[in-house]
Amino acid sequence: MNQVVWSIAGSDSGGGAGIQADIKAMQSFSVHCCTVITALTAQNSLGVEALNPISTEVIESQLQALVTDMPATVIKIGMLANVQQIQLISEHLKHYKNTWEVPPLVVYDPVAIASSGDLLTEEDTVSAIKECLLPWVDVVTPNTHETQLLTGVYLIGPSAVKEAAQKLQSYGAKSVIIKGGHWDYPSGYCIDYCLQDTHEYWLGNEKIQTPHSHGTGCSMASVIAACLAKRYPLKDAFILAKAYINQGLKAAVRYGEGIGPVAHTHFPVNLADYPQVIEAGSWLGDELDFDHPSNFTMAAGFAECQSKKLGLYAVVDSVDWLEKCLAEGVKTVQLRMKNTDDATLDEAIASAVMLGQKYDAQVYINDYWQLAIKHGAYGVHLGQEDLQTANLIEIKEAGLRLGVSTHGFYEMLRAHNYRPSYMAFGAIYPTTTKDMTGQIQGLEKLEKFVPLMADYPTVAIGGIDVSRAEQVANTGVGSVAVVRAITEAEDYPSAIAKLKQCVEGDSEA
Ligand SMILES: Cc1ncc(COP(=O)(O)OP(=O)(O)O)c(N)n1
Ligand SMILES: Cc1nc(C(=O)O)sc1CCOP(=O)(O)O
Numbered sequence: 001m002n003q004v005v006w007s008i009a010g011s012d013s014g015g016g017a018g019i020q021a022d023i024k025a026m027q028s029f030s031v032h033c034c035t036v037i038t039a040l041t042a043q044n045s046l047g048v049e050a051l052n053p054i055s056t057e058v059i060e061s062q063l064q065a066l067v068t069d070m071p072a073t074v075i076k077i078g079m080l081a082n083v084q085q086i087q088l089i090s091e092h093l094k095h096y097k098n099t100w101e102v103p104p105l106v107v108y109d110p111v112a113i114a115s116s117g118d119l120l121t122e123e124d125t126v127s128a129i130k131e132c133l134l135p136w137v138d139v140v141t142p143n144t145h146e147t148q149l150l151t152g153v154y155l156i157g158p159s160a161v162k163e164a165a166q167k168l169q170s171y172g173a174k175s176v177i178i179k180g181g182h183w184d185y186p187s188g189y190c191i192d193y194c195l196q197d198t199h200e201y202w203l204g205n206e207k208i209q210t211p212h213s214h215g216t217g218c219s220m221a222s223v224i225a226a227c228l229a230k231r232y233p234l235k236d237a238f239i240l241a242k243a244y245i246n247q248g249l250k251a252a253v254r255y256g257e258g259i260g261p262v263a264h265t266h267f268p269v270n271l272a273d274y275p276q277v278i279e280a281g282s283w284l285g286d287e288l289d290f291d292h293p294s295n296f297t298m299a300a301g302f303a304e305c306q307s308k309k310l311g312l313y314a315v316v317d318s319v320d321w322l323e324k325c326l327a328e329g330v331k332t333v334q335l336r337m338k339n340t341d342d343a344t345l346d347e348a349i350a351s352a353v354m355l356g357q358k359y360d361a362q363v364y365i366n367d368y369w370q371l372a373i374k375h376g377a378y379g380v381h382l383g384q385e386d387l388q389t390a391n392l393i394e395i396k397e398a399g400l401r402l403g404v405s406t407h408g409f410y411e412m413l414r415a416h417n418y419r420p421s422y423m424a425f426g427a428i429y430p431t432t433t434k435d436m437t438g439q440i441q442g443l444e445k446l447e448k449f450v451p452l453m454a455d456y457p458t459v460a461i462g463g464i465d466v467s468r469a470e471q472v473a474n475t476g477v478g479s480v481a482v483v484r485a486i487t488e489a490e491d492y493p494s495a496i497a498k499l500k501q502c503v504e505g506d507s508e509a
């Protein structure tokens with residue numbers, strides 16, 4: 001089903017912000033944008049000359065036309081020009097949320113001040129936004145001025161940003177993204193903050209030096225709305241929105257005498273446009289006063305894999321299966337044993353390492369990095385949570401390769417901070433081997449991950465079998481990791497031969 005997003009916003013006669021920006025940004029992400037126009041502004045690149053609110057009757061009629069025929073997956077709200085409009089939209093959101101079979105998600109970009117400095121809404125709207133609208137909002141995306149206007153918190157540093165976000169949550173917004181485009185802290189950087197339920201994170205990149213930034217707020221919220229409509233998690237939507245804006249700022253040009261609009265381009269494909277996921281221990285993390293855990297062991301730049309393409313990658317739960325795969329010529333294998341006692345693990349990992357040497361293959365150990373170091377394994381494979389607890393300095397100093405699991409754009413960029421030996425993307429398809437609910441990526445996203453991480457050996461995992469291996473390999477991914485496609489095959493040597501053929505082009509199959 002094609003996704004529909006409604007944009008409830010004002011028209012910018014200059015074509016750079018408002019409804020005009022929203023349509024273009026959503027189009028770049030292949031999402032259809034329906035519009036409900038709240039105001040006709042007369043503006044150009046020099047400023048806002050007039051603000052003409054649309055009557056609530058006309059707004060209502062636009063909503064009515066859409067509701068019967070093109071219901072929204074996500075509703076993106078921008079300029080609401082007066083208290084009556086805020087009340088009307090709030091009533092409708094309440095109704096949609098309570099009555100639609102699939103309630104829409106609501107993204108609200110509180111348009112209060114244009115980049116020209118003009119006030120775009122009547123002053124008595126602030127309390128109506130807080131009392132009536134925010135309780136129906138899933139994601140609110142204020143800039144620093146709007147945050148200060150809505151919360152009264154003056155954003156003098158990271159702790160004030162957090163305090164303001166909590167205040168916005170206390171008014172009812174589920175998630176808060178505070179955009180730091182107008183906040184020169186640290187100097188020369190653009191740092192954004194997200195409070196998602198109780199989980200918080202920061203994204204940052206060097207500020208792109210251009211005066212032509214008109215429409216960045218509307219466009220960013222529209223990309224978030226488009227990505228949520230495609231059922232991307234908010235973290236990934238936020239990453240993609242920042243990358244899209246960075247790309248657009250680099251390509252922005254002027255059309256009048258004043259500030260030009262951010263350019264509307266396409267899905268961001270250049271890693272240089274993507275923000276950094278800010279981690280404790282990084283320079284930006286220190287600038288933002290992140291706490292270091294007492295046993296902090298962050299490391300980056302791990303030993304290289306023997307080749308850029310790891311080929312067929314067997315992930316198995318016993319030494320017996322490991323040897324069977326090696327004997328059939330699989331060169332990349334992982335011992336993934338769960339719920340096993342220490343003595344058995346120690347013995348199994350020692351045997352797995354010896355088998356790797358015997359068959360001249362690369363054996364990775366899942367989870368148990370200390371035993372992998374002890375027995376001199378070729379590498380370890382860690383999940384995102386393990387990055388916080390494993391001693392990465394010890395792994396790096398022992399010369400072991402590090403493979404890292406990622407599930408989406410956010411985790412991919414987080415893993416990139418560590419410069420691992422390879423990057424795994426999952427779960428590509430649903431799988432019964434492990435609960436991957438809400439983390440299925442599909443081929444469309446895999447096709448985006450692979451070129452972005454082109455400097456790494458790449459691995460696809462999750463639900464891949466002989467019938468799917470070829471289309472997965474066609475994305476350019478260098479390796480396909482499988483569990484059941486081998487261990488549950490009726491004839492595993494034949495399954496291995498076919499998988500190797502798809503992934504490595506091995507002509508023996
Ligand atoms: C090649 C490869 N990719 C991903 C995983 C998953 O690892 P992780 O996230 O650590 O989860 P568990 O495997 O420990 O359940 C993997 N093992 N191998
Ligand atoms: C172990 C594992 N990790 C995944 C991830 O996405 O990180 S998916 C997965 C299970 C892969 O098993 P199968 O090939 O049987 O579907």
Ligand SMILES: [Mg+2]
Nearest residue numbers: 366367382383
């Ligand atoms: Mg693991």
